[in-house]
Amino acid sequence: MxxxxxxxxxxxxxxxxxxxxxxxxxxxxxxxxxxxxxxxxxxxxxxxxxxxxxxxxxxxxxxxxxxxxxxxxxxxxxxxxxxxxxxxxxxxxxxxxxxxxxxxxxxxEGELLAGVAYAHLRAHPRVRVRASRARGGWRFEGRVPWYTGWGLNDVMLLAGVTDDGEALFAAVEAREQTGLRPSPPMRLAALTATRTVSVELTGLKVPDDAVVLCLPYERWAAADRPRNTNAAPAVFGIARAALGVLEECGDQDAARTARALRTRLDRVRRQAYALADHPVPHEHVAERLALKTRAYDLMRAATTAAVVAGGGRSLDLGSRAQRLAREGLFLLVQGQTANVREAHLGSLGHPGP
Ligand SMILES: Cc1cc2nc3c(=O)[nH]c(=O)nc-3n(C[C@H](O)[C@H](O)[C@H](O)COP(=O)(O)OP(=O)(O)OC[C@H]3O[C@@H](n4cnc5c(N)ncnc54)[C@H](O)[C@@H]3O)c2cc1C
Structure with missing residues (x-):
């Protein structure tokens, strides 16, 4: 092989x-x-x-x-x-x-790039994006709180909930048009570069042949809920990049810390990916959440160590350490769901070693 x-x-x-x-x-x-x-x-x-x-x-x-x-x-x-x-x-x-x-x-084939506007479905009905029947298609109303890639991507996968309680996903051109208006790009602690906006929908018309998926909301939610309980690869990516910063420092203290964190990170990564490959996504949820939280902890430790090792110059906006630390902050909330939030807050509230 x-x-x-x-x-x-x-x-x-x-x-x-x-x-x-x-x-x-x-x-x-x-x-x-x-x-x-x-x-x-x-x-x-x-x-x-x-x-x-x-x-x-x-x-x-x-x-x-x-x-x-x-x-x-x-x-x-x-x-x-x-x-x-x-x-x-x-x-x-x-x-x-x-x-x-x-x-x-x-x-x-990469001719077109797509973005998504569906995380608000997880907060339904507190956050409402409504899709109601219109002649030959659907009418969208409400406010999408987050849409990344405005002006950079071509297609928006937009989701709303119908009056019959179905989750409806449609492919829409990602440009300003009648019934669809973006906010200015948000200024954020990290990922401002991604041109993330919120989107006001005031009767956006979407034809039937743009509908990608339509199914009862509860069925969608039941399939979606376990998805984010797994540790995200990006968390390991940021953590490993921070360990790289430590290793490149050229001093023994930084190298020792990097070695210790890498051993722990590799173990959590192996366990998390084994569970991600488990064929039944709604089984072992507590274990998945515990590993996800552990991955967050190790990412935070790695990015913090990279900042500490660099001293004051880590705070320069040109330094890799501060960028990784801020990007790590973003990953702590990206794709957050109620059970991820609860598990993470719960573990942060436990007394440390
Ligand atoms: C920079 C950035 C870019 C993003 N880009 C996109 C994008 O392109 N497309 C997209 O679809 N999403 C995007 N998101 C949204 C993202 O994926 C998450 O869904 C989002 O960060 C979590 O949702 P929220 O912050 O709006 O919180 P909420 O929707 O308010 O809450 C998140 C979850 O926690 C639960 N919750 C909140 N408060 C409580 C509470 N008090 N008690 C119990 N449960 C609670 C909610 O029910 C929900 O399940 C982006 C987010 C950020 C920060």
């Missing part, structure tokens, strides 16, 4: 080394340039989760995790823009033929 890395992992490494890592601090301060988006589109990575029959590579989950670690560790903003794309691709693979045949291949 060959030990050569999967070709997509190779491509991710090249993209990370040649484009992402060398410019990550500048991108963090100034925003994602068009050149980064073009490089991601050209990379072949956008088809990683798409079926081969539709122009994708259908790469195994372990390969997709490794790609996410590599990209997130090199430039979290570029990774986050890239990773949004895979949910629309996944849903389109199972979608009705008209929308699938129109969009799946261009998305898989």
């Amino acid at each position: 060959s030990n050569a890395p999967h070709p997509l992992v190779d491509r991710a490494r090249r993209l990370a080394a040649e484009v992402l890592a060398p410019h990550a601090e500048r991108v963090d301060r100034e925003g994602l340039p068009a050149g980064h988006v073009a490089a991601v589109k050209r990379s072949g990575l956008l088809g990683a989760s798409a079926p081969v029959a539709h122009g994708g590579t259908a790469a195994p989950a372990a390969v997709r995790r490794e790609i996410a670690e590599i990209l997130a560790g090199a430039c979290c903003s570029t990774w986050f823009l890239e990773t949004q794309h895979h949910t629309p691709v996944r849903l389109l693979s199972e979608a009705p033929a008209p929308v699938r045949d129109r969009l799946l291949r261009p998305l898989a």
Whole structure:
């Protein structure tokens, strides 16, 4: 059996080394340039989760995790823009033929880049985006609190809840149009570079043939709930990048700390990925959440150690350590659900060693 890395992992490494890592601090301060988006589109990575029959590579989950670690560790903003794309691709693979045949291949081949506007479904009915029946399609109303990639991506996977209590996902052109207006890009503690906006929907019309998925809300929620209980590869990517900063410091204290953290991180990563590969996603939830929390702890320790090792110059906006620490903060809330929030707060409230 060959030990050569999967070709997509190779491509991710090249993209990370040649484009992402060398410019990550500048991108963090100034925003994602068009050149980064073009490089991601050209990379072949956008088809990683798409079926081969539709122009994708259908790469195994372990390969997709490794790609996410590599990209997130090199430039979290570029990774986050890239990773949004895979949910629309996944849903389109199972979608009705008209929308699938129109969009799946261009998305898989990197001609188009997609973003998502669906996290608000997890806060339904507190946060309402309503999809009501209109002639030949649907009318969307409400406020989408988060949409990453405005002006950078091409297709928005927009979700709302119908009057009959169904979760409805549709593919919409990601541009200002009648019934869809973005806020100015948000200024955030991290990932400002990703042009994240909120979106006001005031009667946006979406034709029936743009509907990607429609199913009872409870059925969607039951399938979605376990998804985020697994530790995210990006957390390991940021943690490993921070350990790299420590190792490059050239002093023994930093190197010793890096070694100790790496051993613990590798163990948690192995256990977390073994559970992520478990065939029943709603089993072992407490264990999954415990490992997720442990991964957060180790990421926080690694990024903090990188800041400490660098001293005052770590606070320079050009330093890798402070960027990784702020990106780590973002990962603590990315994709947060009620049970993740509860488990994380619970573990933070326990007395330390
Ligand atoms: C920079 C950035 C970019 C993002 N980009 C996107 C994007 O492109 N697309 C997208 O869909 N999402 C995006 N998100 C949303 C993100 O994925 C998370 O869903 C989000 O951070 C968590 O939701 P929220 O902060 O809006 O909190 P909420 O929706 O308010 O809460 C999150 C979860 O915690 C629960 N919760 C909240 N408060 C309580 C409480 N007091 N007690 C019990 N449970 C509670 C909620 O029910 C919900 O399940 C982005 C977030 C950030 C920070």
